[in-house]
Amino acid sequence: MTEIGVGIVGMGTVGEGACGILTRNVESIARQAGCQVRLACVADLRRDELRSRVPAEVRFVEDAAELIRSPDVQIVCELIGGTRAAGEVVRQAMAAGKHVVTANKELLAKHGPELLSLADQQGVDFYFEASVGGGIPIISPLRIGLAGNRIQKIVGIVNGTTNYILTQMAAEGGDLADVLKEAQQLGYAEADPTNDVEGYDARYKLTILATLGFHACVDVDDIYCEGIMKLQSRDVDYARELGYEVKLLAIAKRVDGGLEARVHPALVPFSHPLAAVAGVNNAIFVTGDAVGDVMFYGPGAGSLAAGSAVVGDVIEIARNIRCGATGRLKPIEFRDLDLVSTGESVARYYVRMLVKDASGVLAAIATEFGLHNVSIASLVQKDASEGVAEIIFLTHEVKERGMRAALECIEGLSVVEQVCSMIRVEE
């Protein structure tokens, strides 16, 4: 085999990055693959508009099916996003015996196990490094480099938009809505930011990480998900005064009775490497029983960053084709590992509330905490004006169920005006 043909479906942000790398780094790619890797064809609905972005010698079609049928395309890169058309492209390509690379976290989170077993049945390769962490290698380390470990815990900052917003709130202050608007103007947040700020994007990525890391069939809809929209700038400020950054974390960890998987904002101590991950960068912190702690850090999105991960997959598949070793990465035999309900999850908490500035208030609150086995680690009183005081509690570890029950009772106390925030602390 002297040449392997690649097709890109979707000439958007990632498609353009992958196209640029494949056409610019031809020689180094060929050296590593052991054969020429040629971008043979591109498909995009906006062919006329985008034609000039692709070298003239590369065929440009509108219909993905035409690209998939092309005999000179052995590797199909699905880079259109979403699940409907993208799912069709991936299934059709596999059915036609083509190897597939995708960057599509949503497709993998919703249909990953089905697509992995289809690839296995068809004897084709299916790689998806760009689906989590953009340019950061994390899928291949979980599948290969860390495969000898029993993974204990995966904690990631896997959404650049929300990390940018939280970094700006910490550095400059300002309400979330204003910082979000600024992020949209700078192109760091989409016009409709729902997927990012509500945590759905992070949940897709956590589904993939948890499935690979724990060899468990994880249903995306079973993962607890809380976005950042309720966060107030004073919580970010107070957290910093206490020695913590607020980060949107995607967490999967092995616990008694199964697996815990959740996405939510959390206080991360300054001393933890994840606290230093700023701006649109991503990082994934993995704890294995043998290796200990490792962290993968870098650009979580962007044309060339994600394109880099796509092209890495293409080269690996080209090597496999050349050696007759495709289909080498068998789909994992997924086990039933029950997702533990969030009520059972154990964490420390940061709680901010507004209470009457009067004697006996703290005793009443402490009694309710005590009745629900919530032990207070520290307490700070902030502003007190017009008869209302703002207080912050940091608790010791407690089951979420107990914490919520305590706060429900505390909210019912006549001396409590409002429980404003409850944020987990991830040590």
Ligand SMILES: NC(=O)c1ccc[n+]([C@@H]2O[C@H](COP(=O)([O-])OP(=O)(O)OC[C@H]3O[C@@H](n4cnc5c(N)ncnc54)[C@H](OP(=O)(O)O)[C@@H]3O)[C@@H](O)[C@H]2O)c1
């Ligand atoms: N952007 C990133 O930094 C990044 C990072 C990692 C992973 N990803 C993932 O990579 C994928 C692509 O993201 P992106 O940001 O590159 O998206 P994008 O900029 O919207 O590009 C998608 C392109 O595909 C075209 N398209 C849509 N349906 C098509 C079809 N049926 N046939 C052919 N072309 C079609 C779109 O055309 P229209 O515009 O006309 O619809 C658009 O040009 C997504 O799964 C995303 O989650 C993105």
